[in-house]
Structure formats: C-alpha cells, structure tokens
Amino acid sequence: MTEYSLFTSESVSEGHPDKIADQISDAILDAIMAEDARARVACETMVKTGVAIISGEITTSAWVDLESIVREVINDIGYDSSEVGFDGATCSVINIIGKQSPEINQGVDREKLEEQGAGDQGLMFGYASDETDVLMPAPITYAHRLVERQSKVRRNGILPWLRPDAKSQVTLRYGADGRPEGIDAVVLSTQHNPDIALADLREAVIEEIIRPVLPTEWLSSETKYLINPTGKFVIGGPVGDCGLTGRKIIVDSYGGMARHGGGAFSGKDPSKVDRSAAYAGRWVAKNIVAAGLASRCEIQVSYAIGEAQPTSISLNTFGTETVPHDRIVAAVREVFDLRPFAIIRDLDLLHPIYRPTASYGHFGRDPYTLNGAIAFSWEKTDRAEALKAAVS
Amino acid sequence: MTEYSLFTSESVSEGHPDKIADQISDAILDAIMAEDARARVACETMVKTGVAIISGEITTSAWVDLESIVREVINDIGYDSSEVGFDGATCSVINIIGKQSPEINQGVDREKLEEQGAGDQGLMFGYASDETDVLMPAPITYAHRLVERQSKVRRNGILPWLRPDAKSQVTLRYGADGRPEGIDAVVLSTQHNPDIALADLREAVIEEIIRPVLPTEWLSSETKYLINPTGKFVIGGPVGDCGLTGRKIIVDSYGGMARHGGGAFSGKDPSKVDRSAAYAGRWVAKNIVAAGLASRCEIQVSYAIGEAQPTSISLNTFGTETVPHDRIVAAVREVFDLRPFAIIRDLDLLHPIYRPTASYGHFGRDPYTLNGAIAFSWEKTDRAEALKAAVS
Ligand SMILES: C[S@@+](CC[C@H](N)C(=O)[O-])C[C@H]1O[C@@H](n2cnc3c(N)ncnc32)[C@H](O)[C@@H]1O
Ligand SMILES: C[S@@+](CC[C@H](N)C(=O)[O-])C[C@H]1O[C@@H](n2cnc3c(N)ncnc32)[C@H](O)[C@@H]1O
Numbered sequence: 187m188t189e190y191s192l193f194t195s196e197s198v199s200e201g202h203p204d205k206i207a208d209q210i211s212d213a214i215l216d217a218i219m220a221e222d223a224r225a226r227v228a229c230e231t232m233v234k235t236g237v238a239i240i241s242g243e244i245t246t247s248a249w250v251d252l253e254s255i256v257r258e259v260i261n262d263i264g265y266d267s268s269e270v271g272f273d274g275a276t277c278s279v280i281n282i283i284g285k286q287s288p289e290i291n292q293g294v295d296r297e298k299l300e301e302q303g304a305g306d307q308g309l310m311f312g313y314a315s316d317e318t319d320v321l322m323p324a325p326i327t328y329a330h331r332l333v334e335r336q337s338k339v340r341r342n343g344i345l346p347w348l349r350p351d352a353k354s355q356v357t358l359r360y361g362a363d364g365r366p367e368g369i370d371a372v373v374l375s376t377q378h379n380p381d382i383a384l385a386d387l388r389e390a391v392i393e394e395i396i397r398p399v400l401p402t403e404w405l406s407s408e409t410k411y412l413i414n415p416t417g418k419f420v421i422g423g424p425v426g427d428c429g430l431t432g433r434k435i436i437v438d439s440y441g442g443m444a445r446h447g448g449g450a451f452s453g454k455d456p457s458k459v460d461r462s463a464a465y466a467g468r469w470v471a472k473n474i475v476a477a478g479l480a481s482r483c484e485i486q487v488s489y490a491i492g493e494a495q496p497t498s499i500s501l502n503t504f505g506t507e508t509v510p511h512d513r514i515v516a517a518v519r520e521v522f523d524l525r526p527f528a529i530i531r532d533l534d535l536l537h538p539i540y541r542p543t544a545s546y547g548h549f550g551r552d553p554y555t556l557n558g559a560i561a562f563s564w565e566k567t568d569r570a571e572a573l574k575a576a577v578s
Numbered sequence: 579m580t581e582y583s584l585f586t587s588e589s590v591s592e593g594h595p596d597k598i599a600d601q602i603s604d605a606i607l608d609a610i611m612a613e614d615a616r617a618r619v620a621c622e623t624m625v626k627t628g629v630a631i632i633s634g635e636i637t638t639s640a641w642v643d644l645e646s647i648v649r650e651v652i653n654d655i656g657y658d659s660s661e662v663g664f665d666g667a668t669c670s671v672i673n674i675i676g677k678q679s680p681e682i683n684q685g686v687d688r689e690k691l692e693e694q695g696a697g698d699q700g701l702m703f704g705y706a707s708d709e710t711d712v713l714m715p716a717p718i719t720y721a722h723r724l725v726e727r728q729s730k731v732r733r734n735g736i737l738p739w740l741r742p743d744a745k746s747q748v749t750l751r752y753g754a755d756g757r758p759e760g761i762d763a764v765v766l767s768t769q770h771n772p773d774i775a776l777a778d779l780r781e782a783v784i785e786e787i788i789r790p791v792l793p794t795e796w797l798s799s800e801t802k803y804l805i806n807p808t809g810k811f812v813i814g815g816p817v818g819d820c821g822l823t824g825r826k827i828i829v830d831s832y833g834g835m836a837r838h839g840g841g842a843f844s845g846k847d848p849s850k851v852d853r854s855a856a857y858a859g860r861w862v863a864k865n866i867v868a869a870g871l872a873s874r875c876e877i878q879v880s881y882a883i884g885e886a887q888p889t890s891i892s893l894n895t896f897g898t899e900t901v902p903h904d905r906i907v908a909a910v911r912e913v914f915d916l917r918p919f920a921i922i923r924d925l926d927l928l929h930p931i932y933r934p935t936a937s938y939g940h941f942g943r944d945p946y947t948l949n950g951a952i953a954f955s956w957e958k959t960d961r962a963e964a965l966k967a968a969v970s
Contacts, residue, residue: 192892194880293808415884416685436840448828488586492807500584
C-alpha cells in the first residue's frame with residue numbers, strides 16, 4: 187500500500203459563516219442572471235458581527251434590490267434574531283461593488299460569440315471515482331450528508347435546540363484494494379441553544395444525525411465520535427468567525443481527494459472559467475467513469491485570460507483505465523469542447539441556477555429543473571455513450 | 579502513462595489584490611505577535627476600490643496601531659498614488675475585528691501546555707518531491723520565479739513602466755519517466771503604465787522576465803508565450819478585482835500538484851492547525867524525501883477542534899518509496915510529534931515571521947533569521963537523519 191490507508195474530509199452547514207457569504211454571493215448572481223443572463227458578475231461577501239459587506243465587480247443592465255437579497259438569504263438560513271447572534275432584518279448591509287474592468291471585458295467579449303475569451307487565467311480540476319453511486323469520493327459524500335441532516339432535523343423540529351452553524355468531518359479507512367472499509371472517526375460540531383446539556387446534545391447528535399446517515403457496516407466499536415469537542419458552541423455564525431466568499435473550496439469540490447486549482451465558485455458568472463471549467467471538468471471526469479473507461483479519473487484544464495482554447499488539457503486515470511490512456515485523451519478531445527462559449531452552451535449555464543450550489547457541495551448532486559434550466563447539469567452522464575463510441 | 583503529461587501551475591505577484599489582503603493580514607499578525615506571542619489572531623482582509631477592511635477575531639494584550647500597518651503594507655507594495663489606482667496614504671481603513679469566541683478558546687487552552695487543543699477541525703496536506711532542488715514541484719516553482727522577477731525589475735527600475743499587479747502561469751510537459759521535459763506554455767499578465775506600447779511590453783517581458791528565469795533547455799520553438807493577452811492592463815489592484823485573504827491557497831502551497839485541505843494560512847496564529855499543521859506537513863514530507871525514503875511524498879493530517887492528537891495521519895508515496903511504506907509511517911510517528919503544542923515548539927512558530935510568507939509561496943523558500951527566529955523553519959531537513967535511523 188503506497189496510497190492513503192486513511193482519508194479525512196470535512197463539510198460545513200449552510201449556517202457556517204463562509205457559507206453564508208457564498209450563498210449571498212450566489213443569490214446576488216442569480217437575481218442578476220434572472221434579468222440579464224449576459225451580466226458580468228464577480229460578487230464577494232464578508233460577514234462579521236452585525237454586518238454583511240458585498241463587494242466585487244458587476245456589469246449589468248439589471249436592477250436588483252441587493253440589500254433585500256442579502257437580508258433574505260441570512261433570514262432563510264435561520265439567522266433571524268439577536269438571540270442566535272445574527273439577524274438578517276437588522277444587520278448592516280454595506281455595498282462596495284464596482285464594475286468589471288473594461289480592460290478585462292475586452293479580453294472576454296469577441297465578435298464571434300464562440301471565440302469568447304476566458305475571463306481569467308487559471309487551472310481547474312475535475313474528478314470522479316466509482317467509490318459511491320454518485321461517482322464521488324466517499325469521505326466528502328458522507329461529510330455533506332451529516333451537515334445536511336443537521337439542517338433537516340433543525341428545520342423540521344426533531345432537534346429544535348439546534349442552531350444553524352455546524353461542521354462535520356469523516357475519517358474513512360481504505361482497504362488494500364483501495365475500497366472504503368470503515369469509519370475511523372467522525373467529528374461533528376453544531377451550534378446549539380444554551381439550554382441543552384452537553385451529554386444530551388451528544389446523545390441526540392449520535393442518534394438523530396450520525397446513525398441515520400452513516401452506513402452501519404462502516405461503524406464499529408473502534409469508531410471514534412467527537413461531538414462538540416470544545417464543550418460549548420452557543421456563539422456561532424459571523425460573531426464567532428468572520429465569513430468570506432470562496433473560503434470553502436475543498437468542501438465545495440471533492441473534500442481534498444482530488445487536486446484543486448484554487449479558484450472559487452460562488453458569486454461568479456460562467457464567463458469565469460474558475461467556475462464553468464471546473465464544472466466542465468467534473469462533467470468530463472464523471473462521463474469517463476460512467477462510460478467504464480476508468481474507475482477513477484482526474485482532469486486538469488488551464489486557460490489564459492482572453493483566450494478561448496485551453497492552454498492545457500491533461501488527464502490522470504491512476505492506473506484504473508480499461509482502455510489505453512491515449513485513447514481516452516483523444517476521445518475527450520473529440521467529444522468535449524472546452525472553450526468557455528461551448529461549456530456555457532453545453533451545460534446551459536446562463537440561468538439563475540447557482541444559489542443551491544453554494545451549500546452542501548457543487549458536485550455529486552442530482553440534476554433538477556430550476557428557474558427554466560437544469561441545476562447541476564454538469565452531473566449528467568449524457569456523453570458516456572459518445573465517449574464509448576469514440577474509444578472503440 | 580496514466581499520469582499527467584502536462585501540468586499547469588500559476589502564481590501572482592505581491593500586488594495582486596488577494597495577496598494585498600494576505601499581506602495585510604500577516605502584517606497585523608506579526609505586529610501583534612511581536613508584543614504578545616500567545617495572542618489569538620484570525621485576521622481577514624478585504625480590499626476594493628479605495629478601501630481596506632480588516633476583520634476577524636483577535637484576543638491580545640498588545641496594543642498595535644492597525645491603521646498604520648494597513649497603510650504601510652499597501653504603500654510598501656507600491657500602491658501609493660491614485661495614478662496606480664490605490665493609495666495606502668489616502669484609502670479608507672475600516673476595522674470590524676472582534677474577539678475570539680471564549681467557547682473556542684476553552685477548547686484550545688489547557689492546563690498542561692502540551693495538551694493544547696487544535697484551534698479548529700480540518701485536514702491539511704504536506705508535500706515534497708525531488709523534481710527541483712528545493713524539493714518542490716517544478717510548475718509552481720517557476721511560476722513564482724516569474725512574478726518575483728516581475729517585482730524585481732519593477733522595483734530596480736529595469737522596467738520602470740511596470741505596476742504591482744501581475745499573474746504568471748506555467749504549463750510543463752512531463753516525460754514518461756515523470757520528469758519535467760519542457761515548457762509548453764507561459765502566461766504572464768502584468769499591470770503597466772498607460773504609456774508603454776503592447777509590442778514593446780511583450781518584448782521586454784520576454785527578455786527581462788521570462789528568459790532570465792526559465793531554464794533554456796525547457797524552451798523551444800513550440801513553447802507558447804501569452805503575454806498580456808487581454809491587450810491592456812493599466813487598471814489593476816483592488817480597482818479591477820476585489821481582494822480577500824485566503825483566496826490564493828493553491829498559489830500559497832504546491833500549485834495544485836499536491837492535494838489541499840482548504841484551510842488558508844495568512845492572518846492565522848499557529849494555534850490554528852490550518853496553518854501550523856500544513857507547515858508541519860511540509861516539514862515531514864520534505865524530510866522524508868531528503869532522507870531518500872521516497873522521491874515523492876504527500877501526508878494528510880486531520881484534527882478535531884479542542885483535541886491535541888490528530889484524528890488521522892496518513893501517507894502517500896505514489897510508489898516511489900525505497901523502504902516499505904509501513905516503515906515510513908512508523909518512522910514518522912516516532913520522529914514527529916504532530917500535536918499543536920509540539921509543532922509550535924519544534925518549528926518555533928511564536929514569533930513575527932509571517933509577513934514574508936504571504937507572497938511568493940509558503941513552501942520551497944530558504945530558511946533565514948528574522949525577528950529573532952527562523953522564518954520558513956518548516957523547510958529545514960533537520961529530521962532526515964532521524965528518519966533514516968528510524969527506518970533501519
Ligand atoms: C473554530 S472557528 C475558526 C477560528 C476562529 N476564527 C478563531 O478566532 O479562533 C471555525 C468554525 O468552527 C465552528 N465553531 C465556532 N465556535 C465553535 C465552538 N465553540 N465549538 C466548536 N466549533 C465552533 C464554526 O463553524 C466556525 O465557523
Ligand atoms: C481577471 S481578474 C478577476 C476577474 C474580475 N473579478 C472580473 O470582474 O472579471 C483577476 C486578476 O487578473 C489580473 N487582471 C486584472 N486586469 C487585467 C487585465 N486587464 N488583463 C490581464 N489581467 C488582468 C489581476 O491580477 C486580477 O487580480
């Protein structure tokens with residue numbers, strides 16, 4: 187075994203400060219895209235005690251009430267009173283948004299639409315593996331499910347003393363065959379009302395959050411449970427921790443199992459390849475695994491600002507390929523067009539479909555219809571047949 | 579070949595907006611650490627047209643003039659006039675910093691110092707490879723050298739029309755033996771005065787920045803040069819792009835060649851394992867490669883908030899190990915103590931040594947004496963002999 191025998195991934199709930207910021211940035215993006223699909227949006231948010239600051243660069247013909255959007259997102263998450271530490275109705279909303287630099291814009295807009303230049307340089311990765319049925323690594327998948335469950339039992343009243351801020355972490359043990367074998371450790375910290383006793387909280391978290399979510403066969407007497415290890419987590423959200431857009435990029439993607447190019451997603455319209463090409467990378471990798479050409483696949487793409495064609499496309503199949511690597515690379519080039527214009531067209535990205543991506547991961551989610559388009563379209567395995575045909 | 583045949587990494591200069599934010603956060607950390615080494619600092623910065631906002635959580639007995647520090651950092655970088663788009667002397671400095679949550683603090687402080695709990699949960703990676711003499715991946719190494727050179731020729735007057743904001747990107751071609759073979763593409767965008775013509779700029783960038791830095795044997799007639807591909811980059815810094823702390827975590831680490839846990843470094847005192855355990859991870863991995871136990875090594879560690887012992891330590895040597903993998907793992911456990919207290923002690927991290935880390939990478943730098951301690955102490959290969967002894 188020269189590979190990891192243990193692998194740990196973490197996730198955070200929608201009430202985590204960095205995720206509040208991501209959701210505000212994507213809600214603003216959606217509101218603008220609903221009226222002006224070709225708007226240029228790069229929206230960054232900072233949340234701290236009593237204040238949400240929105241910043242970045244936006245060029246649009248739409249008029250949207252940004253302040254209301256910010257307040258609505260914060261309240262929707264559950265920060266709606268001074269008691270929980272943050273109140274969407276009464277916090278300060280500061281807007282220091284500017285316009286997109288016309289010099290950047292001249293690199294992006296082209297007379298021929300399909301020659302649209304990348305909105306920035308950068309590198310992006312896409313990844314898929316057959317470790318789970320959603321073709322995602324198992325550790326991040328279960329880390330997400332834990333915090334999703336936290337949100338569910340908070341909202342449906344099963345554990346009414348829960349508050350919005352939470353984090354999860356799962357350490358998975360892998361066998362010599364590279365398959366998940368069991369769970370070594372689970373960490374879960376959740377914000378709570380002051381009136382719940384720690385022992386009761388710990389028991390309820392195990393019974394109502396951890397057990398319903400984690401596969402029984404992976405839990406054993408050796409599984410360590412670390413629940414609210416600080417002992418107290420009443421103060422949460424932006425009071426306890428300043429939140430910024432784009433500061434949970436590993437939670438947003440593959441939980442550390444795949445490489446990352448560093449670019450954030452939330453608040454960015456799809457002319458920014460940090461977002462659209464990372465989505466396309468997932469689409470490519472997932473279709474390769476769905477087509478059975480490899481059981482694990484990572485793709486790297488890179489761009490130069492203002493250029494349509496990627497500066498590089500490269501593939502890693504970790505020795506799991508079922509046909510020669512070169513033929514997979516050739517098939518990818520034949521079946522996928524990774525210019526920004528083509529990605530936006532093929533994944534139908536010019537719609538307000540982004541807010542749901544801003545919590546619980548951008549990948550491994552089921553596509554569904556939202557605002558007249560398909561959210562999570564990059565999860566479709568609609569090119570698997572074409573890939574199979576191309577390699578044969 | 580099932581591994582990447584091309585690999586791309588990028589870097590940015592000290593004048594890039596996200597890096598301005600990182601440097602402000604680390605300058606504040608240093609100023610506080612100089613007076614109060616046990617302060618708890620988590621400082622986040624946002625820079626946008628005409629304004630620097632400092633936020634986060636700080637608990638300290640030190641009194642420091644934060645406003646002056648912010649202004650000094652901005653001016654030092656070269657943003658000192660409206661002409662260049664940002665002026666440290668006249669911009670607005672807004673301070674919305676709060677205190678560390680006492681509930682987090684109770685998880686970190688322990689009666690026995692060595693039992694100090696991790697300041698947060700999370701996963702971190704360390705990496706080293708013998709691809710370069712600094713035991714770093716080649717693509718990020720050369721991407722850094724390009725923007726360092728941009729800064730040098732801007733400051734020493736060789737190219738006086740350069741302005742502070744710049745980005746570089748290097749696509750390296752790897753041979754079947756996994757060794758770098760040549761450079762496929764170089765992207766360099768630099769901010770400039772309005773009075774330099776694009777053709778002159780491109781020629782000067784090739785002659786004065788690219789050629790002095792990149793190995794001649796890696797350049798060929800097939801190398802693509804993309805210099806200021808948007809055509810114009812007079813507007814730069816925070817006017818063109820909002821900057822945030824912690825948004826260049828791949829530039830800060832291994833350029834995407836290694837995995838990343840997602841935690842940012844700048845502005846965080848070493849009780850935050852996002853920073854200290856990532857530094858320790860580099861130290862471990864580099865010592866393993868320096869000891870000749872593997873030519874490529876990645877380590878993952880993870881923590882639970884409030885706990886001293888890592889929840890997992892796991893190693894990947896990618897088939898390059900020269901002794902059995904299990905013995906390397908055992909040697910790491912014998913030679914390194916990865917509790918937060920021990921990391922801080924062994925790497926001597928309670929000193930103002932952080933500001934220089936905030937540009938041009940936290941890894942692959944030469945250790946040197948700074949403010950009574952060693953900056954980049956995690957680059958020392960002082961445990962290589964102990965590792966060799968432990969495996970034999
Ligand atoms: C530990 S805080 C980050 C550190 C913080 N900036 C500081 O000053 O120490 C990171 C996240 O941990 C969670 N958190 C906050 N308070 C906590 C507590 N008392 N116990 C456990 N987790 C907590 C929240 O989700 C928060 O966003
Ligand atoms: C392209 S900007 C990010 C996109 C931006 N937020 C927007 O609204 O489109 C990212 C970085 O590119 C660089 N940049 C800014 N203006 C540029 C230009 N005109 N040409 C090339 N690079 C530029 C700066 O380093 C900047 O921080």
